[in-house]
Amino acid sequence: MTALHEDPERCVRIVQSHDERFDGFFFTAVLTTRIYCRPSCPAVPPKPKNMRFYPSAAAAAGAGFRACKRCRPQAAPGSPDWNVRADLVARAMRLITDGVIDRDGVPGLASRLGYSVRQVERHLMAEVGAGPLALARMQRAQSARLLIESTPMPFTEIALAAGFSSVRSFNETVREVFALTPGELRAKAGSRVPTQPGAISLKLPFRRPFCPDNLFGHLAATAVPGVEEWRDGAYRCAFRLPNGHAIAALRPLPDHIACQLRLTDPRDLTAAISRCRWLLDLDADPVAIDDQLARDEVLAPLVEKTPGRRVPRIIDPEQFAVRAVLGQQVSTAAARTHAARLVQAHGEPIDDPAGGLTHLFPTSQALAELDPESLALPRARRVTLMRLVEALNSGEVVLDIGGDWNTAREQLSALPGFGPWTVESIAMRALGDPDAFIPGDLGVRQAAQRLGLPDKPGPLVKRAEIWRPWRAYAVQHLWGTSGHPVNQMPPSDPDIP
Template identity: 45%
Template sequence: MTTIEATEAAEPDTRYEAVRSRDARFDGAFFFAVRTTGIYCRPSCPAVTPKRQNVRFYATAAAAQSSGFRACRRCRPDAVPGSAEWDGRADVVGRAMRLIGDGVVDREGVGGLAARLGYSARQVQRQLAAELGAGPVALARAQRAHTARLLLQTTTLAVTEIAFAAGFASVRQFNDTVRAVYARTPTQLRADAPGPAGARPAVASAAGIPLRLAHRGAYQAEPVFDLLDRERVDGVEEVTGEPGSRTYRRTLRLPHGTGIVSVDEAGHEQSGARTEHRGGWLDARIHLTDLRDLTTAVGRLRRLFDLDADPYAIDERLAADPRLAPLVAARPGLRSPGTADPQEQAVRILAGPHESGRLVRRYGKRVDAPCGGLDRLFPVPDALVDEPGTLGALARALTDGGLHLDPGADRDAADEALRALPGMDARTAALIRLRALGDPDVAVPADAADTTARGHGDAWRPWRSYGRQHLIEQRKLQAS
């Protein structure tokens, strides 16, 4: 049974044991609140363990906030990695959570969210409230509150600018939400920023927003940066530095503007074949032309680096296979990278690195402020509709709505649409499903790693994408 399944099946007393033991494996999988203090926390909160009769449990931070509880200042439950459940689930709740994380409710409202899911707004509200204890508005509100705290504590932006950058409709709504969630005014919350007194906030918006992208458990950074280095497309991406201290940078097209983001491999320590971050996060910096895109940019980086995965559940399942057990022991927390732009990723998988570079040079829009080797955005699908063959067919399907690859896309429907494209082979369609849609359980036909995976049937489910990554890393080691 996975960590998530165990959490769902657990009685409250079992969850209380996780709180008593300060078990970080459950951070983000559920939250607990204390009636006597009015505060909610992550399971690993280091504060004194409350009495059982005073504890209530919630599936999301939004549910705890909707019940009137404030975020703990010590453990910062709003900053935990997202629940891995939403990445794995293909039902309407999982799809809705991925879309909310991408900022769809802020941009398009509940009606826009429902339309993307193919349900009525009432149906979406009912399903989310029944399962998570909070509807889409409350879930989006919790996300806005976290973005507001981040901007208050890491930039010198004026409070009014932060209110609208975080997605609030008015300064009054912003002030009311911050006080309700954190029991602090925006000014007080800014003063609470970590660091030496008088040196906070440390960074002006022009210098970019520094972030710590949290992950749970072990994180194998080296294979992720190796993959990004192999696949990089010049002009859009670059990887600088030596293994162990590399920086990945890329341009992003976002709903309100553009961005340049960077993520550091440094800060990890090597132990044999293991590369793990000492602090449980990746250091990043985001430069945006419009700060309203911050939530979306962070979500896309998290999907690219697979930061919301549950390595405890994945490693437990895969280590039960004698073939994989030594590989998992050597690389605990191995990730299956996703993408920062699903449509771009689909084109790149089909075209290959060399052809993708040609597409960027011919069709890629120049960014307003080039930075280092980054001077282009990857072309949008409608710029590629006249390309011959399968590439043009893919671009037309993405442009006319015949194929959806957004975070809330129905994976089976997308897979069917992909396979219906003229010239699309099963292996390419599976790779697009794995990377562009972030499906954790993909078998890739005609793939050497997948030959082993198919031989094990359901033994690796629902984590076949991760089992494949272990075999790929094993082959790389044998070839070196």
Template identity: 50%
Template sequence: MNIPDDDSCYRAVSGRDARFDGWFFTAVHSTGIYCRPSCPARTPLRRNVSFYPSAAAAQRDGFRACKRCRPDAAPGSPEWDVRGDLAGRAMRLISDGIIDREGVPGLARRLGYSERQLHRTLVSEVGAGPLALARAQRAQTARILLETSPLGMSEVAFSAGFASVRQFNETMLQIFATTPTSLRENVRRRAPAQRTADAVLELRLAYRQPMNLAATLDYLGARAIPGVESYNGQEFARTLRLPIGVALARLEAGDGFVRCRLALSDQRDLVAAVSRLRGLLDLDADPEAVDLVLGSDPQLAPLIAARPGLRSPGSVDPMEMAVRAIVGQQISVSGARTLLGRIVATLGEPLPAAGGTEDNSAWRLFPSAATLADCDPAALPMPKARAETIRRVAVAIADGSLLLDPGADRDATRAALLEIGGIGPWTADYLLMRVLGDPDVLLASDLVVRRQSEARDIDLTKAVKAWSPWGSYASHHLWAGSHDH
């Protein structure tokens, strides 16, 4: 979906079209606030509004977030999931909280550009520089903590990434036109907090309709690694290794949102945890844009109609996903689960008690790249050649020569993967799909994809172009279609 001009934006606002939430923001000059397109308030006059590509850009010009529609809580723009250019890569890393951890110099270094080039690109594409974008994200994180956690004000400030309580108070007042104390009191008046445990945050993760959330959770649940993940048909739970600490996340369907219970060992990991869970469930996707392109193919249309809004799940742990891809090449899903469970039982770390107040004794973290790089390949329960491949990938990730994250350059990462002995095109492309979030990976060499395509008289050589840029979603539809017979 593209927004070609201001008139198109205004038509979306007049129609309160929720499909455009997150794509752009409407600033109302007469009130000094900015809104999402679907805001229920009276539509402002055309001459009184301007449109911004990001909340940070609107905030930079002095507009405050609307208290009715809460534009900061809208799903993120799907544009940044699709694009593999500098702006797209930068936005994905900023969403993961990299500026709070490494600053703008760290972001520029990860991307391989100067700070000046990076700033100029983001201002041109998003309307705000990296510091303004990080500021907007800190404010959003602080609001989540104020509304969902029992943390004190100073704890909220530093957990959200602010340098001081004063900076926290000033920023919240500028963006939300109210104090942090008032924000917390307002939400408690509307809905008194229902706490499960002091260390557990209750979050609502927004997404665009339609979404086949049950299919996504079933997909993840069928591949759940014993000890690391669990699924009971409704709730999917898993451990997370985060930049500072660890976490235990529980996800289930809510009424138009994903209900997330998150137990963090360090609250400063909230931004990274939410970003990675959103990527795992592909919550920022634009399903109508995907289904429009794929559904126009007569051979594929029945699959799209059967599962509208099917997502392309991502990953929360690059090393884990690399091992999954290598292990699962020639064995069944259940066989891969068993083998991965044995690896976790041997090399995985127990989840520390700090990951929540519940009993964590049954939970483990998937082995880190450093652990797998140092282990004897003979300790891995698989053929020697495959174990050696895992070790080589682990060494490359551990020493930084292989970057596997949503901010990595997709073409460069694929080339680097193919240089590693034992990694072929299928594995490299699968990792681009699952770890880097590339939406346009049609796994034409995959056995199930080939069989399903042949059964539907689909020419994959032509489909690669016809289905672009949504090849990853086509792969998932073809996989899902194999269960229909």
């Protein structure tokens, strides 16, 4: 299949129509101005003969083009390819976006992927048009811009926080990528720089259509007290990062997600943004997903009613695996209660000056110290939980955004008490597999029955072949046929029922 940037006629049509749905799929460089843009740039499109197309912002920059000051192409939503696929390049891009190169270098990235440095570099150059260092450099530049425009931090501190090795390289990169000095960027931001210390405010873009109802409804309805909450129209959560922890407040608005971050260490900005986007599935391609699901005459009316549904995820895969075990064969409320008890007994206390978050979810190392007899769970489930904790700590089970989905499935399935519902729930919400499917889920079976679909797992799996590779999104539409709170935008009241 030809990559989109390799189809110039189609790319020209997209650029001429300013179609924002394709932002992040490719980038348009203009030979006469030496500037590159996102497809939806509002500027008058150049002549087709002067256009060149690249698969990434880093590739365009590497070819000698500067970012457009009007459409800010380096801030476009990420390519949905990296969340759909599980091959080497997709896994590498997910890890680079999470900041792995800044923390562990290219050898660390290659080690996480199980390939040599040369293999990783060769595959990225062939498909993305840039090597891992160039991709990381572009990401550092964008992180620096966010800190310049959203905080009063001194530039020397921003250079360190964004991952630059020196202030000189920070200045050079910012000038080269944005054609402005750091001081000029801050001056243009003007009053946008907040006076509130410790807070970084930014906009998280997404491709439209976007349905926030099930996304924020699910996160709020299943929120673990102390770790997550719905407050003043925003989902708030506390989570660990490589150099500390963060508290994020995410508020859905018509054309973006308003994000406010409080970081204990500004070096974690890149990872924090990446994980918030991951949490809300913001790099999905809703048009492709909806088009595929709407081919089914049963799902078509559901898609037409609520286009752009996303899959609600959890930032920490290991945390969700623990919560999935706690949620086996119990209600949403009971699962929250079990998780809250673990948090209070074994979570790490934190301060939250803007809300009611009190702890970080306990790590697998902390849970290894708990007494299973203290858990108000059936004995078999206590065994399942403790075996999971042991496997996570030993490396027998590896749950990672850069990991292979099927390998993780095999590792989980080998543990006692891990049936298809638990494994596929983890694949869907913790690992991000867009085709994860839970035909045995009670809500899915009830929805199938209401819609006249097979309600037994075997026949339903066969019937769902037409939904592939987007069965996880089909699940969201099936769940949406019920009146459960997970399918509805949370009330404005901060107290979650």
